[in-house]
Amino acid sequence: MKILVCISNVPDTTSKINFTADNKEFDKNGVQFVINPWDEYALTRAIELKEAKGGTVTVLNVGEADAEPNIRKALAIGADDAIRVNANPKDAFFVAQQITAVAKENNYDMILMGKESIDYNGSQVHNMVGEMLGIPSIVPAFKLDLVDDNTAVLEREIEGGKEVVEVKLPFIASAQQPMSEPRIPNMRGIMTARTKPLAVREPVGADVKADYVNFSKPEKKSGVKMIDPENAGDLIKLLRNEAKVL
Amino acid sequence: MSVLVFVEGLNGEVKKSSLEAASYGSQVAQQLGTTTTAIAIGDVQEAALAKLGEQGVSKVLYDGDSRLNQFIADAYVKVIAKAVQQENAKVLVFSNSNIGAAVGAKLAVRLNGSLATNVTALPTIDGGSFVVTRGVFSGKAFADVALTSDLKIVAIKKNSIDITSGGGSATVENFSADLADADFAVSPKETVMQDTNGGVLLPEAAIVVSGGRGLKGPENWHLVEDLAKELGAATACSKPVSDMDWRPHHEHVGQTGITVSPNLYIAIGISGAIQHLAGVNSSKVIVVINKDPEAPFFKAADYGIVGDAFEIVPKIIEAAKALDK
Ligand SMILES: Cc1cc2nc3c(=O)[nH]c(=O)nc-3n(C[C@H](O)[C@H](O)[C@H](O)COP(=O)(O)OP(=O)(O)OC[C@H]3O[C@@H](n4cnc5c(N)ncnc54)[C@H](O)[C@@H]3O)c2cc1C
Numbered sequence: 128m129k130i131l132v133c134i135s136n137v138p139d140t141t142s143k144i145n146f147t148a149d150n151k152e153f154d155k156n157g158v159q160f161v162i163n164p165w166d167e168y169a170l171t172r173a174i175e176l177k178e179a180k181g182g183t184v185t186v187l188n189v190g191e192a193d194a195e196p197n198i199r200k201a202l203a204i205g206a207d208d209a210i211r212v213n214a215n216p217k218d219a220f221f222v223a224q225q226i227t228a229v230a231k232e233n234n235y236d237m238i239l240m241g242k243e244s245i246d247y248n249g250s251q252v253h254n255m256v257g258e259m260l261g262i263p264s265i266v267p268a269f270k271l272d273l274v275d276d277n278t279a280v281l282e283r284e285i286e287g288g289k290e291v292v293e294v295k296l297p298f299i300a301s302a303q304q305p306m307s308e309p310r311i312p313n314m315r316g317i318m319t320a321r322t323k324p325l326a327v328r329e330p331v332g333a334d335v336k337a338d339y340v341n342f343s344k345p346e347k348k349s350g351v352k353m354i355d356p357e358n359a360g361d362l363i364k365l366l367r368n369e370a371k372v373l
Numbered sequence: 374m375s376v377l378v379f380v381e382g383l384n385g386e387v388k389k390s391s392l393e394a395a396s397y398g399s400q401v402a403q404q405l406g407t408t409t410t411a412i413a414i415g416d417v418q419e420a421a422l423a424k425l426g427e428q429g430v431s432k433v434l435y436d437g438d439s440r441l442n443q444f445i446a447d448a449y450v451k452v453i454a455k456a457v458q459q460e461n462a463k464v465l466v467f468s469n470s471n472i473g474a475a476v477g478a479k480l481a482v483r484l485n486g487s488l489a490t491n492v493t494a495l496p497t498i499d500g501g502s503f504v505v506t507r508g509v510f511s512g513k514a515f516a517d518v519a520l521t522s523d524l525k526i527v528a529i530k531k532n533s534i535d536i537t538s539g540g541g542s543a544t545v546e547n548f549s550a551d552l553a554d555a556d557f558a559v560s561p562k563e564t565v566m567q568d569t570n571g572g573v574l575l576p577e578a579a580i581v582v583s584g585g586r587g588l589k590g591p592e593n594w595h596l597v598e599d600l601a602k603e604l605g606a607a608t609a610c611s612k613p614v615s616d617m618d619w620r621p622h623h624e625h626v627g628q629t630g631i632t633v634s635p636n637l638y639i640a641i642g643i644s645g646a647i648q649h650l651a652g653v654n655s656s657k658v659i660v661v662i663n664k665d666p667e668a669p670f671f672k673a674a675d676y677g678i679v680g681d682a683f684e685i686v687p688k689i690i691e692a693a694k695a696l697d698k
Contacts, residue, residue: 140628141647144513245511248491254478263559266475286470287574290561304629336487341517351671356680360692370658372637
């Protein structure tokens, strides 16, 4: 079983989000980067499947050199090797083309990634890659099991419910909770990760179709209005007459 | 040239999120000086489709193939792609649902379009430039994105566009993309729908009542449910609550759960950790009920009540009952 897991390098959830003075770019200053939390569900499930059935797990990141500590972390958690496509991931279409180019050279049995990245919240890449490769994309999945060497069964969320989908390999799926329980790398993992292969390649020429021109932050709330607990029922009046949401 | 809106049906009606998409599409069409067509599939009545005229849709193409009542990405893509070509659509509008985001991404590849998901505001159109605003960094920021391809595809974040009214009636035409069995190759084996509180889907809900660990146990959830029922709200919970199986996983909101952006979010016994806020911080009005005056959630709230939920929530339920609806 050959599994490709795509990971993105994103600001830790607790980070303060700031932009450069002209509001044209995200300001990385003082920000701690982590593996996108949704991707960790995909990574851990891939490693669990490898442990059960044999095979390899390759991690792929489209990003610049500063992503390497988190790529090494994925190797320390249990991936076998890694590929970094050396590029600033400009938009989803660009990233999808890079992943597709790597996938076309290697016959992966499945491609997994998180349901979205917590920085650009796009939820686009998995379906774009599926379409580019002409293989099914099952998103967002919260359960993934192999039936046999050629077939997997997944459960995915649909609005108001869930679906059980059986699919032939190869396919692509996006992961969400509770597909697996993300792992913390242990000492041995960290040591072996240092010598695991991390290949760097240049991007394929690809167009960008969504051009980020400006960033802004939401208006600050004007402050909280406290209501006397004795008269808690007043809340309903305020919600109707003042906030006008009832 | 036209604007095309994808419309999802549920139990015979048009989904609320699709009414938002139609309202968005018609306002874009107005800016562009063109008309709005809808492409509808699934379980929806003709009368409900004709009413899309209220939102400014002039024509609805309806594919009533019952196999489309389930979400089959390849089949949906084929139907919509055909409608885009027939209508010579330059702007394609979806709701940012699981379906809309998935189909939008596939169509962007197949039809060589530019895609923006999680869109929160009407576009700025200036000559050839088309710039939309979308939510990024889990509600902590917005980005303006220029869509540069001829075909622009947008998926609208729920509850971010007001539903317009005042238009007339839309004509409804039958439409077929001559789907083959192969288009249904990846079909679900089984579909399980959840129990919803009075039929309100959490991601669509205008009002959400949510409970955290402060409620002490699943046996106390009647407080959340009763208040939700009075307000016509959906119910939600924090992560530990679903991890402990007090509530089902699909109710868990936050960074690792679902994102909601209702008009009103009422948080009961939830501390307001940053990972929780990531899923709810774009709610228009936030009410926090917590016995700890230092709970971080109060910083993100519009209205706050410090006190014991077991005493406070019954008072609010009483007041809600007295409200004429
Ligand atoms: C990577 C990661 C991802 C995460 N993702 C999510 C996520 O998606 N969603 C999420 O919710 N969390 C998430 N968390 C967990 C998050 O950090 C918090 O631990 C969680 O939100 C806390 O839930 P809570 O507020 O219900 O419980 P607690 O933090 O235990 O808070 C309970 C609150 O109830 C109050 N309280 C107690 N008794 C009463 C009473 N009688 N009346 C009124 N108030 C009372 C307390 O004062 C307290 O503020 C994540 C954490 C990590 C590390």
